[in-house]
Amino acid sequence: MKSYRKELWFGTETRRKIIDITSDIEACLEESGISEGLCLVNAMHITASCFINDAESGLYGDYEKWLEKLAPEKPYSQYAHNGFEDNADAHLKRTIMGREVVVAITEGRLDFGPWERIHYYELDGKRKKRVLVKIIGD
Numbered sequence: 001m002k003s004y005r006k007e008l009w010f011g012t013e014t015r016r017k018i019i020d021i022t023s024d025i026e027a028c029l030e031e032s033g034i035s036e037g038l039c040l041v042n043a044m045h046i047t048a049s050c051f052i053n054d055a056e057s058g059l060y061g062d063y064e065k066w067l068e069k070l071a072p073e074k075p076y077s078q079y080a081h082n083g084f085e086d087n088a089d090a091h092l093k094r095t096i097m098g099r100e101v102v103v104a105i106t107e108g109r110l111d112f113g114p115w116e117r118i119h120y121y122e123l124d125g126k127r128k129k130r131v132l133v134k135i136i137g138d
């Protein structure tokens, strides 16, 4: 069995941003040389997420509105976690959106269902953060 590991870095200029990273993961898969196996993609930070869904701008906006209803960013004082930090909402949003995704690899390709794309969701940006890609198989 072969094993491949890579860290991808992302830096956003805004506090929150959704980025379609599917082509980055496809490049990793190509680099790995693995054609049958599993691909794990996880945010390496507790205020960022990886998720799979449609790459559609309306849906991106809907996530923003939905998450703001569940865990509004402001007022910062509403959260016990905020004091030295102001990112309690980002921790909560990360828990909802998830840490990682796993995709099957079949015949050298990411084995997606219709419209599935891999996304990185920055929830407390304006700094560089990492995504881990781990691929195992043959």
Ligand code: ZN
Pocket: 081, 085, 087, 088, 091
């Ligand atoms: Zn925090």
